[in-house]
Amino acid sequence: MIIVSVSSGIDSTFCILLISKIGYKNLLCTYIKIWNYDCKFKIHFKYLNNLINIFLFKKLILDCEKPYSKIFKKFLKLYKIGKTPNADIVCNNLIKFRIQKYLYKYVIFSKFIFLTGHYLKYKNGFFLSDDFSKDQSYFLYKIIKIKNCFFPLGNYYKYQIKKILDFFFLLPELKSSKGMCFIEKKNFQYFLKNYIGNVKANVYLKGEVIGKKSFFLTTGQKIFIKKFLYIFKKNRKKKSLYVCDFLSPILFSIKVKIENKISLYNIRILSFKLRNNSCLNKCILYYKNNLITVIFLYPQIVSIEQSLVFYYKKKLIFGSKIKKIFCKNFINY
Structure with a gap:
C-alpha cells in the first residue's frame, strides 16, 4: 500500500500524480486535520474530492487536533516569555511522521510506503533537497x-x-x-492575538521611546517604526522592547551554547542553519560542561530556544536548541 500525506496543495498533488503515473493503484491519501481556526480545510476537502474523481484513490481524514493542541500550548508558553520555539519541528516529530500510530485505528496493512511532500532526500539519513530554497530538512x-x-x-x-x-x-x-501547519505568515500575528492577547510594549531606541509594538515579538525580529529596526532585548517586567539598526554590533552574536544531543568529544567544523530558509554557514563546535559550544565564523542574529541544525556537506548531522548566548556586541568584546 502507498500512503500519501496530502494538504491539497501543489506538492502533495504532485506526489499523487507521480505515483499514479508510475502505475500504483493501491493508494491511500491521508489528510491531517489539526485546526478549526482559519484552516480552510473545507476548501481542501473539496479539492481533494476532485482529485479522487480523477485518480480514483481512497482518502482518510485523521483528526489530530488533541495531540497538536498540546504542542501548541507549549509553543504559546515559550512565545509569551520571548523565546523562539518552532511548533512545526515538534509537529513533524510527534504527529506527521508517527502517522502509523493513527492509521492503526482505521486500516489494517502489513506493508506500506509512506510519501510526503517535503523537499529533502533520504538515504541512511536526511540530505538537502536539490531546490535549496525549498529545502525542509531543518524541520525534521x-x-x-x-x-x-x-x-x-x-x-x-x-x-x-x-x-x-x-x-x-x-x-x-x-x-x-507556510509554517505553523497551514497558518499563513501574513495572518500569524493576528492569529496569535486570539490566544495570548494584544499586550503593547514601549519600543526604545538609544534610550528614547519611539513607539509601541506587540510585546510578543521575538528577539532578532524585524519591525517598522519610521524605518526598519531589529529587536535585540526584551524586558518582561517593564514590558519593553529595545531595538537597534541592522548593522549594530549589539544585535549579533558569535558564540552560543546548545544542548548536547550527540557524543561530541572533539572539535568539529560543520555547516549550520538557524532558520529553514537561511543559507548554510560554517561554525566550530566543541564539548564542555555537558553543553556544546558553537562558535560562528560569521556573526549571527540568534535567540534563546531557537533551533540550530548542523550539516556535513549536504547531510543533516543533528540539531539542538540554543540555551545560552555569548559575545553580543562582539566588536567591543
Whole structure:
C-alpha cells in the first residue's frame, strides 16, 4: 500500500500524480486535520474530492487536533516569555511522521510506503533537497528513526513541479502552506492575538521611546517604526522592547551554547542553519560542561530556544536548541 500525506496543495498533488503515473493503484491519501481556526480545510476537502474523481484513490481524514493542541500550548508558553520555539519541528516529530500510530485505528496493512511532500532526500539519513530554497530538512532534525518513507520532491525544483502540474491541468489554485501547519505568515500575528492577547510594549531606541509594538515579538525580529529596526532585548517586567539598526554590533552574536544531543568529544567544523530558509554557514563546535559550544565564523542574529541544525556537506548531522548566548556586541568584546 502507498500512503500519501496530502494538504491539497501543489506538492502533495504532485506526489499523487507521480505515483499514479508510475502505475500504483493501491493508494491511500491521508489528510491531517489539526485546526478549526482559519484552516480552510473545507476548501481542501473539496479539492481533494476532485482529485479522487480523477485518480480514483481512497482518502482518510485523521483528526489530530488533541495531540497538536498540546504542542501548541507549549509553543504559546515559550512565545509569551520571548523565546523562539518552532511548533512545526515538534509537529513533524510527534504527529506527521508517527502517522502509523493513527492509521492503526482505521486500516489494517502489513506493508506500506509512506510519501510526503517535503523537499529533502533520504538515504541512511536526511540530505538537502536539490531546490535549496525549498529545502525542509531543518524541520525534521528531531526524527531519528524512519522507515518505509520516500521523499520524491527532493530531486525536483518547485518551478519544474508547477510546469508538470500545469501540463496535466492539475495546478491547484490554493497557495502553498507556510509554517505553523497551514497558518499563513501574513495572518500569524493576528492569529496569535486570539490566544495570548494584544499586550503593547514601549519600543526604545538609544534610550528614547519611539513607539509601541506587540510585546510578543521575538528577539532578532524585524519591525517598522519610521524605518526598519531589529529587536535585540526584551524586558518582561517593564514590558519593553529595545531595538537597534541592522548593522549594530549589539544585535549579533558569535558564540552560543546548545544542548548536547550527540557524543561530541572533539572539535568539529560543520555547516549550520538557524532558520529553514537561511543559507548554510560554517561554525566550530566543541564539548564542555555537558553543553556544546558553537562558535560562528560569521556573526549571527540568534535567540534563546531557537533551533540550530548542523550539516556535513549536504547531510543533516543533528540539531539542538540554543540555551545560552555569548559575545553580543562582539566588536567591543
